[in-house]
Amino acid sequence: MMADLEQLCDLFETDRARYMGGQLPRKEAWRWLASEVGMWDLIGLGSWGIEDKNGSFLGQIGLLRPPHYPETEIGWTLLEHAEGKGYAAEAAGAVLLWAWEQGIETLVSYIDRDNSRSIALAERLGAVHDPDAALPPDEAPEETLVYRHRPDSDGSPEAYA
Incomplete structure (x- = not known):
């Protein structure tokens, strides 16, 4: 994950960060990344890096439940060059399957109204606006x-595999 820090810090300094709570300086991006990793020890959930078959970092996906969230969220973000290639859908399908196998009964995605790509992905995954x-x-x-x-x-958790 440390190898991915520079790319995540770069991402948080761009306009693309508007869908992730807004732009952050590198110091704050570091804290964000550390909290994502720390959630695994604190609550047994957290984020995974998304990589291509060559091991290049593309973004991340996670199951998040910080104390101020009313429900567990599945959230994702990709670096700009990775969008539109099916990486987020593939990663989200795997994470959803893992979540259902862990006994999680429902997840939400909190999505900015203007983030049409994330809305489209949520709907592609079978999620419905609530x-x-x-x-x-x-x-x-x-x-x-x-x-x-x-x-x-969509009838069964196997459809997410």
Whole structure:
């Protein structure tokens, strides 16, 4: 993961970070990455790096449940050069299958209303917009949509493999 730090820090300094809570200076990006890794020890969930077959870092995907989240979220981000190639869908399918095998019954994705690519991916994965779902306290329905993922949204968890 340390090998990926520079690329993540670079990502957080671009406009693309608007969908991940906004741009962050490198010091704050470091804290963000450290908290993602630390969640594994604290709550048994966290993020995975996404790599291509050559081991090049493409982004990350994770199951997140910091204390201020009302539900566990599946969230993803890709570096710009990796978008549109199916990497996020493949990674998300694997993570959803893993989550269902762990007994997680539902997940949400908190998505910026303007992030059409993430909305399209959530829908491709079988998630449905849940306007009644609670949002984290720093989010507003005018800004953030909640998409709900369930193992039976398409009939079986095997469809995510």
